[in-house]
Amino acid sequence: QSVLTQPPSASGAPGQTVTISCSGSISNIGTRSVNWYQQLPGTAPKVLIYNTDQRPSGVPDRFSASKSATSASLAISGLQSEDEADFYCAAWDSLLDGPVFGTGTKVTVL
């Protein structure tokens, strides 16, 4: 069950900035860190952002994220064709005692 809500799609031209929102509640985003995952077509997900705004080594700084209250957002600047993928937010939920994922956002580069 998806507890975090994301827009189903987002798009932008190459070089533009796309922002994806993620809405949750006090039991997850409101009190816990947020992660973002990128899933390229036909592949397993890959962590893009952890601990709300930290990038693992190898992830370009074009990807940035933030959180405010019970919502989080991911920004992709300098959009490139290889950024076309599905993006998922995730947060630990204290009521479920486990992680919850967002509904997913498909990013298209026009």
Add this chain to the structure above:
Amino acid sequence: QLVESGGDLVQPGGSLRLSCTASGFTVRSDWMSWVRQAPGKGLEWVAYMNRDGSQTSYMDSVKGRFTISRDSPKESLYLQMNTLRTDDTAIYYCARLKRGPWYFDLWGRGTLVTVSS
């Protein structure tokens, strides 16, 4: 690296055991988890186990039907799935779960489970 196996076509009510073999690290040194993705749908956490196996947790819809376990000497993680339902149809990913802060840092390629008559 993580490699899953065991996915198959099974009838509703049937059972299946998935395996996940780790290389490059030992499963007993990390928290491990299963995450699934129904065809064309989003990601859904299924279960996790802590380092020493003393703590497990499951999503509500699989409690009492699925069991996560591991065999440390074999560096393998398992998911025993019983009383399977059609809505369990999905790609099942094995993932390493880092804690403090938490995130899934390593994923397998997944194995497909299809529940259908």
